[in-house]
Amino acid sequence: MKEGDNRAIKRECTKAKEKWMDKICEEVEELDKRDERRKYDKVKEITFKKKRNISTGIKKADGTIVMESKEILERWTEYTEELFDDDRIEHLYFNDNGDGPSIIRSEIEASLKQMKSGKGTGNDGIAAEMLEVLLEYVIDILMEIVEGI
Structure with a gap:
């Protein structure tokens, strides 16, 4: 054509x-x-668009269609096990003491920059504009506070 x-x-x-x-x-x-x-x-x-109830079932790993509730449940179990199977050799290291990852300077800076200007102050009475003007100084103070937690 x-x-x-x-x-x-x-x-x-x-x-x-x-x-x-x-x-x-x-x-x-x-x-x-x-x-x-x-x-x-x-x-x-x-x-008006008519809704169609089309149930094609779920396909097994080999491509056959499963229609029975029990088989569908088994297939979902199999699928989620495949999905979350982790064969990586190196795994993430987690502290056993319950501490999460440390907050880095760039995260604090990004959070401060995302604050909207012109909004009312919170309980602390500090306006976003004030934090914006004193950005570097505020980041240093917040880093000290976060590291002390």
């Missing part, structure tokens, strides 16, 4: 759709004069 053929088909489809819509609009206008209820029914018929 050539590029020009595609355009011609699209052009014909557009013309046919316009002609169909013109016909529908004429019907709606005619119903507007005679029967209000049928007019709304016609508009609903045109605009």
Whole structure:
């Protein structure tokens, strides 16, 4: 099929759709004069999209479709085990003392820069604009506070 053929088909489809819509609009206008209820029914018929309940089931790893509840549950179990299976040699190191990762300077700076200006102060009475002006000094103080926790 050539590029020009595609355009011609699209052009014909557009013309046919316009002609169909013109016909529908004429019907709606005619119903507007005679029967209000049928007019709304016609508009609903045109605009309402019917929902289809299509259940294709779930596919097993080998591609066969599973429809039974028990088999579906088994397949989901199998799938989640595959999804969360971790074969990596190196694992993340976690402290046993319950401490999380330390907060870095760039995170504090990013948080301060994201604060919106022109908002009311919180319980501490410190406005975002004040923190913005004293950014470097505030970051140093907040780093000390965070490291002390």
